[in-house]
Amino acid sequence: MTSPRHDPVLLDRVVALLHPALSRADAVLVDATLGLGGHTEAVLTRCELARVVGIDRDPEALRLAGERLAGFGDRFEGVHAVYDEIPEVLADLGLDQVDAVLFDLGVSSMQLDVRERGFAYAEDAALDMRMDQGSGRTAADVLNIYSAAELARVLREYGEERFARRIAAAVVRERADRPFTTSRQLVDLLYREIPAPARRTGGHPAKRTFQALRMEVNDELAVLRRALPAAIDAISVGGRVVVESYHSLEDRVVKRTFAAATRSDVPDDLPVVEAERAPALRLVTRGAERADEDEIRLNPRAASVRLRAIERVRPDRSRTFSNRADKGVA
Known part of the structure; x- marks a missing residue:
């Protein structure tokens, strides 16, 4: 660890x-x-x-x-x-x-720096993001269970992500074949779905989505x-x-x-x-x-x-x- x-x-x-x-x-x-x-x-x-x-x-x-x-x-x-x-x-x-x-x-x-907690998009780890790992729904659960509309709301409200609907629809499509388990899988999807011009501004393209998921998981x-x-x-x-x-x-x-x-x-x-x-x-x-x-x-x-x-x-x-x-x- x-x-x-x-x-x-x-x-x-x-x-x-x-x-x-x-x-x-x-x-x-x-x-x-x-x-x-x-x-x-x-x-x-x-x-x-x-x-x-x-x-x-x-x-x-x-x-x-x-x-x-x-x-x-x-x-x-x-x-x-x-x-x-x-x-x-x-x-x-x-x-x-x-x-x-x-x-x-x-x-x-502590939570950012410990890779196994799954908060950091720069590290490949299980999509957990719970501040208390003993209870509650994980980030993977949110990605695999929420409807496209619910996911878009989370990304828009908590991440202020302007491509929220596009990302949510892609998540729903991908999870039908391969449920989300790791941060790398989510980061790869975000690189595919967020247009290249948008990826060149505003920091890492995964920043807003990871923030939104963390805020949702921990209410x-x-x-x-x-x-x-x-x-x-x-x-x-x-x-x-x-x-x-x-x-x-x-x-x-x-x-x-x-x-x-x-x-x-x-x-x-x-x-x-x-x-x-x-x-x-x-x-x-x-x-x-x-x-x-x-x-x-x-x-x-x-x-x-x-x-x-x-x-x-x-x-x-x-x-x-x-x-x-x-x-x-x-």
Whole structure:
């Protein structure tokens, strides 16, 4: 098996955004996407009063991160869960609130770098793409079971692939004789179906399809839409939610959720806003922050990152933000 590595993106900036919320004794960070623990290691090193609850749906990531972070003792606790289960995780740990929540979205370095996981189109491997290999449908299952219309929807919505219908029809034709099992088979089909002029722009021709399949297999956008309001509800006054996203669809969900959380519900022309009706949260970042050229040169995966942060400035009203989000506010 190939060995994973982990190069956290915007590490210094992420820790700087989290630090004000983690500067008191027994402060708690939920690292909702633990991966190999690079962000958590930096937080535990630089925020010496804090402890971290690390969540990951991938048991292998939890094992490797646990080994890496063992020297921090009981300041770190790993939990096998999906990050939209934050309320249940905190309840199990007896925590009413936490001081910060971090999301580093998308596929982890470990999953990309381990060929056998099937996430990378540059390597021939079984088409798995599950972040938790112990449950759920694989990418091969999606290719072999979904109708042409369903496949086209996935490729169009999650991959923004303009040849979605053409690719989906080709998949259905090919699987009738030879079901899809490996990434090489899918990459070969994509090279045949995507016209040569389109293959010469926009990166590898398989990039969009592999991204779409991964997001479908792991239900990533639906999980994110549930997780963000839960994280916002979980933070105490002075607490922060920090999110790194790498795809326009993810960033759109983050942007809209943060905008809803910081929006006042009083008329714009009201001359004075009573304190109890002011938003309970504020944006910490102005728009989305990006990696600079130096970091992108050292770590190409930083090129697409969008970093946003939000902070609770006062207790919320009795109705939780997640309830408002369920009603379509977010």
